[in-house]
Amino acid sequence: MGVVEGDTLSQTPTYDACIIGSGAAGGVVAKELCEGGAKVIMLEAGREVPPGKFLSHKWPYELPYRGLRGEKQAPFYQGGVSTSIRYEDCDSVSVDRIRVLGGRTVHWNAVVLRYAQRDFKGWSADGIEEDWPLTYDELEPYYERIEQMIGVCGQDDGLEIVPAGKHYLPPLPWRCSEHILHRATNGMGIPLISVRKAVLTTVYDSRPPCHYCGHCMSGCDVGALFNSAVAMLPKAQRTGNFTLRQNALAREILVDREGLARGVSFVDTQAKREQEVKARVVVVCCATVESARLLLNSRSPRHPNGLANSNGVVGRYLHGHLGGGVDIFLKELEGAPPFNQDGATDHVYIPRYNHLAGEKDYAGGWGLQVNFSSYMFPNHASRIGGYGVAYKERVRKMQPGYLMLGAFGKTEARPENYVTVEPHQVDENGISIPVVHFRFSENDFALWRDKNRSLMEICSNLKGEVFPDFGEAPGGFASHEVGTIRMGKNPRTSVLNGFCQAREVKNLFVTDGSCFTSSSEKNPTLTIMALSLRAADYIKEQRRRGEL
Template structure:
């Protein structure tokens, strides 16, 4: 367990105007909506601070014993080709409840399960660099965040200590390190060879940083290297809300967990302040109100924006917390591409090191100036079970078969993740004429890459090919004319900023318009560098939790 200072009780003298509460005391201090990375941190922190918290989750618990983590393809009905391992986390009522309109090929992830994407992730956790919060000051693009790296650094540290992160300090300014890492995952053969090939190009290859335990930690066991991180870690060696945060929250006695509770709309009082959330129970289809003093949205980028936009009232005609009109706008996320390479010196060798924890190494952004250079590479996260080159090699028959086998031992996969610029025209709206199966207007996604994004795409692809060239590898690039986007890393629709006219939240993820409303998931990002979002989401959520606690103590909230 992480040593924490003793925290005084949460409840400060009530600062509420009794009249505006219409005589009904809210049942809960805080209602947290969504149990993913943001909601898990928020819930545990506030429960530990003494708040009575209700955590709403639209999905339900899938116990780790039900995960299909270690199932072989031939034990699954469609051999895994129809995402059978993941469908536990994506109930059928999600289907057809989103629309993409004049969009490039992007995908947003709307997982619906207790723990959100923390039960279905690869757990790469990277701190943003100081310059990543200052795009306008440094590169003259986008906006600066209202907070700096220094504001977030203590929370990065605390989150890392709480969740357990393996890795090391590589002394890189572009990828600041913490002080408390578990031992890094060791390099595989292909990753050593990659490191040597990248050295002359000035490209570092470092141990990946993951919320994955390489030693037992916080009453959780160490990773057993089965190589199926994304299918749900059945022993919680990878951080998840149900495996790590909910036990902490439950231990306080302050947690009420409500599953299958789909938030429809946030209801306001006579002064326009949130007083309750209207939920639909997915099992009974009955609607009810959950009352609380403070509401924290942790529903992820699309659903948080959807909930605010669906919460229209006399006081908030454009949606709750949307006097600026930016809610739903500035949707962005990673641009992705990948290459399958086959290292000649490993071909034909007996297979080895084919398990582990998916990616063990990371190639951080290596040209730190110039927006077109904002990309990094994850390595070998596709696993080794399936020979991806088999459909790309010409021919068939005995020669083909033995060539597939020979090459598989040399498999090295690189996936690029690049910065996409935050632009107001890329957005999530709601369609009042089309509802999901519960009668809630569905989200509509509009997204197009622009020339700046395509410039990063080209630079990133060039670099991947340069590296493959150095490796003398047989190379199968999966580059399309137009890039794909997001890979579950979508952000920005309820952005934070200093100016209430151009942003929805302040630096504490608090609504500019209504004080008792917070949004702490990735939608709060002002801009987004090439690094994976989750650690920053958790740090922002933890910082907001501290702020809520302090404001409550002062009586300001």
């Protein structure tokens, strides 16, 4: 795939664009710029794990800890990425920093939901945070293009809170437990719809349909689940304009005398050597915490506080999703003969509904993803009492009725929550590590409490044994952290304009989740990709005009 190794980069010319990161954002930008004629180099800190090497289909007995310590996903977290981070003055949150070609699209649940009109209007709609510098109507054409690019199953359910596209693949079939759930939610006036996922239900884009193994979050070895390394980067490569450098961990974005980006300094993590690549445009797609880390580590006389950070906003406004859910073992299915429920993890979705019940004392809401936990392990086994034959019989009898509801709730974007870098603590490559500071707000707590109450109300309308997983306080971020290099209308409280372009460094763009002004209850990936596509179009137009 146009791979460059070793010191050969010293002989390369100046590229039109250097893209840092190969996930949802980086893959879109690379494909679009290469197809537009730009010479592009991509720096990826990890390396490829070929689908044939995935551990998705390993049974628990084939894994050293029976799969309970993340063994299936471990190949995607290369180097010291999981440990080279610190949490300080923090509530119960964690950040998912992955290091592999394809980024988080290598293992993800692939739920792709459009933000609604009101999700772009935090201040106008709810009186908190700020409005985005763009509207749903401006982003809608890019949502449509991305959905056609990646292949999305689902349907238009006519709900304003989850705007729909025009080109969906057939939806996933519902399980027995999901039909039972629908009976309960329908009686409560709560919508239950077919989920929209970047999972193929028919042959599409030369990729095969899902075979319903249920291992989406451990990696899809056939490419039915969208993966940037499978579905985007090969298209960039086919243009002849694409160069990929793996094991290339960006240390610093380099600038010229005018303070504009001129290239990237990176560490070859295999050879342990520092190298540079020159580019006319730099596009940062490293994910929320890593992108902030990179800009904060990019200090120079023109940018002493970090690149594009004269207002001190880089790293601030960190937020994401709060979680918590319930496992329910339905009496109606108890004791049924074993049957295959694996599917493609969640097949249905409960979109936000709290706004339908009048005014609340908080802003925002939550959505419920259903059955994204694996059926391979009896989740109730450690929660019920007993031992011996009777205990085992009870575990087996309950298992067919398994139903899982997982909540994803909005958290507030606040400058008090931030990422910084620790100059006196470095990773194995000598780069200052990120330090996360995060506290949930009163709004977050109020939403969390109402979400828990509502979940238990739904459970009360289902006949079964309920095991809540709420904890004593909210937790986050469910791999959905956003907001550290935000776009905005106000230059004092934002870094980027509405095209993901840094105001202080016009040839620097940031298109991953860090660019979000605020978040909603919806998974961020589709919006990340739509914003990346919009930014790529803008870069192409600016290059055509000679502005970049």
